[in-house]
Amino acid sequence: MSPTLALVFALLGTLCSFIYIFRSTKSRSNHNKNGQKLPPGPRALPIIGNLHMLGKLPHQNLHHLAKRYGPIMSLRLGCVPTIVVSSPEAAELFLKTHDLVFASRPGIQAGEYLSYGSTGIAFTPYGSYWRTVRKWCTLHLLSASKVEYFGPVRKTELGSLVESVKESAAARETVNLSEKVGELIEKMMCKIIFGRSNDDRFNLRSLIDQTMHLSGAFNISDFVPYLAPLDLQGLGRRLKRASELVDTVLEKIIDEHLQGTDAEDRKPHRDFVDAILLDMIAASFETSAVAIVWTFSEILRHPRVMVALQHELETVVGRNRLVEESDLSKLTYLDMVVKEGLRLHPVAPFLVPHESIEDIVINGYFIPKKSRILVNIWSMGRDRNIWSENAEEFFPERFINNNIDLRGHDFRLIPFGSGRRGCPGMHLALINVSLILAQLVHCFNWELPDGMLPDELNMTEIFGLSLPRATHLLAKPTYRLLGLAT
Numbered sequence: 295m296s297p298t299l300a301l302v303f304a305l306l307g308t309l310c311s312f313i314y315i316f317r318s319t320k321s322r323s324n325h326n327k328n329g330q331k332l333p334p335g336p337r338a339l340p341i342i343g344n345l346h347m348l349g350k351l352p353h354q355n356l357h358h359l360a361k362r363y364g365p366i367m368s369l370r371l372g373c374v375p376t377i378v379v380s381s382p383e384a385a386e387l388f389l390k391t392h393d394l395v396f397a398s399r400p401g402i403q404a405g406e407y408l409s410y411g412s413t414g415i416a417f418t419p420y421g422s423y424w425r426t427v428r429k430w431c432t433l434h435l436l437s438a439s440k441v442e443y444f445g446p447v448r449k450t451e452l453g454s455l456v457e458s459v460k461e462s463a464a465a466r467e468t469v470n471l472s473e474k475v476g477e478l479i480e481k482m483m484c485k486i487i488f489g490r491s492n493d494d495r496f497n498l499r500s501l502i503d504q505t506m507h508l509s510g511a512f513n514i515s516d517f518v519p520y521l522a523p524l525d526l527q528g529l530g531r532r533l534k535r536a537s538e539l540v541d542t543v544l545e546k547i548i549d550e551h552l553q554g555t556d557a558e559d560r561k562p563h564r565d566f567v568d569a570i571l572l573d574m575i576a577a578s579f580e581t582s583a584v585a586i587v588w589t590f591s592e593i594l595r596h597p598r599v600m601v602a603l604q605h606e607l608e609t610v611v612g613r614n615r616l617v618e619e620s621d622l623s624k625l626t627y628l629d630m631v632v633k634e635g636l637r638l639h640p641v642a643p644f645l646v647p648h649e650s651i652e653d654i655v656i657n658g659y660f661i662p663k664k665s666r667i668l669v670n671i672w673s674m675g676r677d678r679n680i681w682s683e684n685a686e687e688f689f690p691e692r693f694i695n696n697n698i699d700l701r702g703h704d705f706r707l708i709p710f711g712s713g714r715r716g717c718p719g720m721h722l723a724l725i726n727v728s729l730i731l732a733q734l735v736h737c738f739n740w741e742l743p744d745g746m747l748p749d750e751l752n753m754t755e756i757f758g759l760s761l762p763r764a765t766h767l768l769a770k771p772t773y774r775l776l777g778l779a780t
């Protein structure tokens with residue numbers, strides 16, 4: 295939290311405390327003003343509500359609070375009623391049993407700036423526009439047949455990555471895996487989404503990383519709208535700047551793509567196309583890279599897992615060729631490693647915030663219309679009641695002999711969400727994540743740089759819409775395949 299923001303909170307907090315003490319004798323914390331019973335939760339201060347309790351890592355702080363108040367917890371963030379869901383049973387109620395009621399998204403400043411007035415998919419409220427755009431993207435980009443069609447693009451780009459890491463290995467250099475994996479996903483996705491290579495003139499990836507960070511921030515302007523003109527955290531200004539930069543890049547790409555067509559024909563659809571393209575690249579660039587880099591960090595911290603994975607790859611693929619997409623279905627240990635990575639390091643710790651479209655009573659608790667719903671899957675991934683005493687440990691074998699999958703049917707593990715708003719890119723994402731991890735582990739042995747021990751690896755997170763590592767992941771490769779691999 296910046297010093298300015300801390301000061302603002304301190305001042306607001308003092309003011310609120312006075313009002314609160316003055317009024318507290320009359321208030322009943324878990325009932326609204328109509329006497330309806332809200333889910334339990336900590337008392338809220340006037341004006342800021344519980345915003346001051348979120349801290350730098352809200353998913354962790356809300357995880358601790360839920361231990362006290364339960365899996366359906368009520369907060370007030372500024373003036374927005376907020377429900378934090380922290381158990382599989384509760385998640386099923388919100389995302390399956392009452393999916394339709396919670397299928398909308400809140401209108402937030404990030405959506406306004408970055409989704410061109412929420413005309414993309416991810417920040418767009420539930421309704422026919424969202425349904426049409428989502429269907430269109432699924433059909434033209436994300437369906438199983440489209441994903442398969444782009445297999446050769448993945449193969450070429452991944453082959454180049456292996457060659458470049460091989461050169462680093464020969465030169466005994468340390469590789470910045472965060473950078474390498476980020477670049478690879480960017481190259482693959484640009485070819486799939488724009489039909490062309492990424493453009494070295496723009497640093498699109500760094501722009502997207504910024505937008506993911508800004509979009510996930512708890513922006514006071516969204517929660518206390520009358521403070522919005524003050525832009526206390528400076529987020530409004532940064533969002534505007536990021537949106538202008540992204541706009542410039544996308545405009546250039548679209549212009550080049552449409553050269554030769556009638557200029558007048560293009561205008562009406564411009565913002566709509568920008569919004570969808572931006573959603574697609576934002577949803578795909580960082581997410582897959584974050585999942586790969588966290589899982590690889592855990593593999594490096596657990597050499598036993600690296601050895602077991604290499605053993606499986608040698609048995610199924612051998613050491614004379616690269617892993618192919620068609621091998622993936624036979625790599626059962628890899629599948630467990632991917633699940634375990636996403637369990638401990640979900641890319642979107644609160645999914646993308648949902649919003650209720652009408653009043654509803656769930657488990658005897660009143661949830662008002664326009665409540666914001668945060669499903670804390672980070673908390674669910676570390677719950678000892680679900681994952682036993684070793685819940686905090688990276689232990690892929692926990693998935694042996696159980697049928698937990700990632701498709702949103704089993705609410706113990708929902709890194710892609712579930713229901714109407716579940717991730718439409720899951721199939722593509724799982725191929726990218728599994729294939730890249732498999733290739734890195736199959737082609738190379740890895741060690742941490744400068745004699746670092748596995749348990750010395752920094753595992754600090756940065757909170758945003760996604761949850762990347764705070765520091766880049768560095769490691770030293772040694773090539774391990776037999777001659778003719780590439």
Ligand code: HEM
Binds near residue numbers: 585645716717
């Ligand atoms: C490992 C990679 C990925 C993870 C973990 C992931 C996870 C998620 C999650 C948790 C949501 C929100 C679900 C909810 O709110 O209930 C989501 C939404 C979305 N994802 Fe993904 N995603 C990944 C990759 C991708 C890819 C590759 C694409 C497409 C190219 C994509 C496209 C989308 C879109 C468009 C939405 C918004 C859906 C809507 O609001 O209707 N995602 N994703």
